[in-house]
Amino acid sequence: MLPDKIMPLKVNIRMLQRESARLEGTLPVDEVAGELQDELVRFVSPLSYDLEAAMQGADLRVIGTLQAELECDCSRCLKTFRQTMQITDFAALLPTEGEEAVKLDGDFADLTPYLREDTFLALPTNPLCTPDCRGLAAKASARDSLPEEDVKTGSEPVPDPWEALDKLKL
Numbered sequence: 001m002l003p004d005k006i007m008p009l010k011v012n013i014r015m016l017q018r019e020s021a022r023l024e025g026t027l028p029v030d031e032v033a034g035e036l037q038d039e040l041v042r043f044v045s046p047l048s049y050d051l052e053a054a055m056q057g058a059d060l061r062v063i064g065t066l067q068a069e070l071e072c073d074c075s076r077c078l079k080t081f082r083q084t085m086q087i088t089d090f091a092a093l094l095p096t097e098g099e100e101a102v103k104l105d106g107d108f109a110d111l112t113p114y115l116r117e118d119t120f121l122a123l124p125t126n127p128l129c130t131p132d133c134r135g136l137a138a139k140a141s142a143r144d145s146l147p148e149e150d151v152k153t154g155s156e157p158v159p160d161p162w163e164a165l166d167k168l169k170l
């Protein structure tokens, strides 16, 4: 990754005291997923955000939507697939005073850690290529109990029960 795209999401809280602000843009993968250690989930797009920031007394209120494209490995069958992660109800209420206060750099509050935290929580912990993926092991062990149509999709040759009957007749 090139370092020229590093631009954390910062808001000027002094400006927000006069009027609320719409924040729209993207955060580069390195900013969002630098610490991501998940073998099954990878970011294939920046995190895009569409947020409304406003001051509510001494609190900074941020609400909006986060979205990113993910590449996942199915936790059951290991197939790689793409998935859109979308948080439509992102909401943060950050005090600007007191012990729990958001870290300020002059008048600027960096929202990046909060976006990162919610994004991590929204990532799939057991990604599935389809909600009913049977996986590799399940496919083999469940073969006997499956209807014939499903069994035929397997890669191994399926024994034909009629063949066995024909042999009996002969």
Ligand SMILES: [Zn+2]
Pocket (backbone or CB within 6 Å): 074, 075, 076, 077, 078, 079, 128, 129, 130, 133, 134, 135
């Ligand atoms: Zn799968």
